[in-house]
Amino acid sequence: MSGDIIGKVQSVDTGNVTITVEKEELLNSVQINQIVTIDSTKVNERIIGLIAKIMRKASSDKIDEGDVEVPIENVIKVVLVGTLIERSGTDKNIFKRTLNTVPSINAECHLLQDEELSKFMNIISSNSPNPLTIGKYTISENSNANLDGNKFFQRHAVIVGGTGSGKSWTVANVLEKASKLESINCIVFDLHGEYEPLKDFGNVSLLRIAGPSDSASNENAVFLPYWLLSYEEMEALLLDRSDSNAPNQARTLFDLIITEKKKTLEAVKDSEVLNNFTIESPVPYSIENVLAFLREKDVEMVPGARTEKQGPLNGKLTRFIQRLESKRSDKRLNFIFSSEQELMDYNWFEKLIGKLLHFGNKNGLKIIDFSEVPSDILPLITGLVGRLVFSIQQWMNADLRHPVALFCDEAHLYIPEKANGGMEEKGLHSFERIAKEGRKYGVSLVVISQRPSDVNKTVLSQCGNFIAMRLTNPDDQNVIKRLFPDNLGDFSEMLPVLDVGECLIVGDASLLPTRVIVDEPSIHPNSATIDFWDEWSKKKTVNGIADAVKALRMQHK
Numbered sequence: 261m262s263g264d265i266i267g268k269v270q271s272v273d274t275g276n277v278t279i280t281v282e283k284e285e286l287l288n289s290v291q292i293n294q295i296v297t298i299d300s301t302k303v304n305e306r307i308i309g310l311i312a313k314i315m316r317k318a319s320s321d322k323i324d325e326g327d328v329e330v331p332i333e334n335v336i337k338v339v340l341v342g343t344l345i346e347r348s349g350t351d352k353n354i355f356k357r358t359l360n361t362v363p364s365i366n367a368e369c370h371l372l373q374d375e376e377l378s379k380f381m382n383i384i385s386s387n388s389p390n391p392l393t394i395g396k397y398t399i400s401e402n403s404n405a406n407l408d409g410n411k412f413f414q415r416h417a418v419i420v421g422g423t424g425s426g427k428s429w430t431v432a433n434v435l436e437k438a439s440k441l442e443s444i445n446c447i448v449f450d451l452h453g454e455y456e457p458l459k460d461f462g463n464v465s466l467l468r469i470a471g472p473s474d475s476a477s478n479e480n481a482v483f484l485p486y487w488l489l490s491y492e493e494m495e496a497l498l499l500d501r502s503d504s505n506a507p508n509q510a511r512t513l514f515d516l517i518i519t520e521k522k523k524t525l526e527a528v529k530d531s532e533v534l535n536n537f538t539i540e541s542p543v544p545y546s547i548e549n550v551l552a553f554l555r556e557k558d559v560e561m562v563p564g565a566r567t568e569k570q571g572p573l574n575g576k577l578t579r580f581i582q583r584l585e586s587k588r589s590d591k592r593l594n595f596i597f598s599s600e601q602e603l604m605d606y607n608w609f610e611k612l613i614g615k616l617l618h619f620g621n622k623n624g625l626k627i628i629d630f631s632e633v634p635s636d637i638l639p640l641i642t643g644l645v646g647r648l649v650f651s652i653q654q655w656m657n658a659d660l661r662h663p664v665a666l667f668c669d670e671a672h673l674y675i676p677e678k679a680n681g682g683m684e685e686k687g688l689h690s691f692e693r694i695a696k697e698g699r700k701y702g703v704s705l706v707v708i709s710q711r712p713s714d715v716n717k718t719v720l721s722q723c724g725n726f727i728a729m730r731l732t733n734p735d736d737q738n739v740i741k742r743l744f745p746d747n748l749g750d751f752s753e754m755l756p757v758l759d760v761g762e763c764l765i766v767g768d769a770s771l772l773p774t775r776v777i778v779d780e781p782s783i784h785p786n787s788a789t790i791d792f793w794d795e796w797s798k799k800k801t802v803n804g805i806a807d808a809v810k811a812l813r814m815q816h817k
């Protein structure tokens with residue numbers, strides 16, 4: 261494989277070379293991101309590079325003083341990305357992301373075009389192990405763009421792009437491919453209820469965070485009772501740090517939770533857990549009892565030297581009790597504070613985890629609709645789900661552990677760059693932990709966002725794969741530019757000019773950093789871009805106002 265010769269190597273740097281292009285017409289025909297091959301000193305090997313910059317520069321050493329004509333040099337800068345081994349033993353056409361040799365000065369450089377290019381791109385496609393086909397290469401529309409399905413999830417992935425650039429469709433596309441696998445295990449955090457149509461992929465379990473009118477017996481409703489919250493999450497939900505009595509309230513709550521969990525464990529006679537449990541152990545306890553005790557202590561009188569005096573907590577818990585009571589009676593928080601007996605059952609926790617982590621040829625793809633969760637507690641709740649999944653994986657016997665991927669759509673809402681208040685902090689902490697340690701326990705994050713500059717940098721920097729769709733905002737572009745490897749040069753300059761459904765793919769799952777047209781999923785998410793002018797042009801007689809008003813009042817669709 262060679263292609264048309266375009267020039268010769270002029271200088272070599274680690275990972276980069278400059279090529280002098282002798283014929284000016286050739287310079288006009290090359291474009292950024294085209295693929296070139298450079299002759300290697302080894303037989304049967306070619307060094308593969310991507311054009312990163314095309315320049316015309318004055319060749320200063322040839323300037324003759326007084327001479328008005330400054331000779332011009334046509335130069336292209338090429339980023340070296342790997343080696344094509346045309347033959348090695350019986351193997352043919354193997355592409356490796358390593359460089360066995362660096363090009364020598366004056367080595368010939370060829371541009372891959374037309375048939376040669378599709379031949380090369382087909383080699384790339386067929387060289388990708390565990391292929392997750394995501395689309396077609398923009399430069400060679402007949403070749404499948406394959407990602408390594410292992411590597412894509414192993415080191416977490418990011419899907420970014422402005423609104424309407426095609427992220428949700430890309431997610432649907434990846435999920436569609438994954439849903440064909442025997443034991444898929446994915447959880448989608450669906451913030452707008454837009455992935456519901458994907459149920460027709462089969463293998464899908466549609467779940468939603470329970471609304472005000474849901475009952476615990478409803479299979480699809482996910483309840484997350486208060487007793488699942490860690491002590492710190494409980495504090496973040498209930499404690500007002502600005503209250504001067506906050507330390508007293510926190511201490512009392514801590515003791516009460518321990519006491520009540522102990523009572524449950526005694527009642528169910530689980531002596532093993534009883535001897536080892538901590539405040540963080542997910543064990544049901546009665547919030548009624550907690551409240552009753554708090555109320556008692558809040559008005560308690562104790563014997564004094566002569567008369568009765570106020571007890572040590574007298575009056576100090578009033579505001580805390582009020583907060584707890586108002587949260588309990590808030591219908592929107594039914595999924596946390598519902599008093600249904602079923603949720604207090606000791607074995608209920610296992611059923612919940614079963615819903616979240618079930619895998620196999622039925623229900624392995626779990627889509628959780630978070631659209632009815634109040635936005636102020638959303639980060640706490642998404643974080644809780646993430647933490648439960650991570651903890652179970654962590655405590656599971658390694659031989660039985662089954663890898664799971666969490667698709668976090670609209671991640672800027674709950675994996676923020678700057679956590680604002682306790683609940684966001686706790687939620688964020690869960691995802692940071694997964695980003696840092698998830699790999700070891702088979703928990704993968706797919707962070708999806710239209711505002712990468714608002715997504716937490718620690719989490720983003722742990723991700724090894726990037727699918728970047730059209731981004732026009734300079735702040736967002738800069739975040740992505742910084743996450744791309746340095747040597748890619750001007751590659752990220754393409755971010756604002758990508759078409760809808762087109763992306764740049766960079767990372768260890770992709771053999772080459774490339775521009776890809778993402779396949780349309782066979783079933784579309786409910787995220788259509790609305791054609792205003794067309795809609796306004798139609799004659800319409802019905803509207804949905806009455807239903808919307810009702811749904812808004814009920815806080816439930």
Ligand SMILES: Nc1ncnc2c1ncn2[C@@H]1O[C@H](COP(=O)(O)OP(=O)(O)OP(=O)(O)O)[C@@H](O)[C@H]1O
Pocket residue numbers: 421422423424425426427428429430709710760761762777778779780781787788789
């Ligand atoms: N791969 C694709 N091929 C063709 N059209 C696409 C593709 N991806 C997206 N589109 C078009 O763009 C529209 C919006 O796509 P999508 O809902 O995926 O955007 P998004 O990036 O998720 O936006 P948001 O950030 O607002 O959620 C789709 O309804 C569809 O018309």
Ligand SMILES: [Mg+2]
Pocket residue numbers: 427428787
């Ligand atoms: Mg979307």
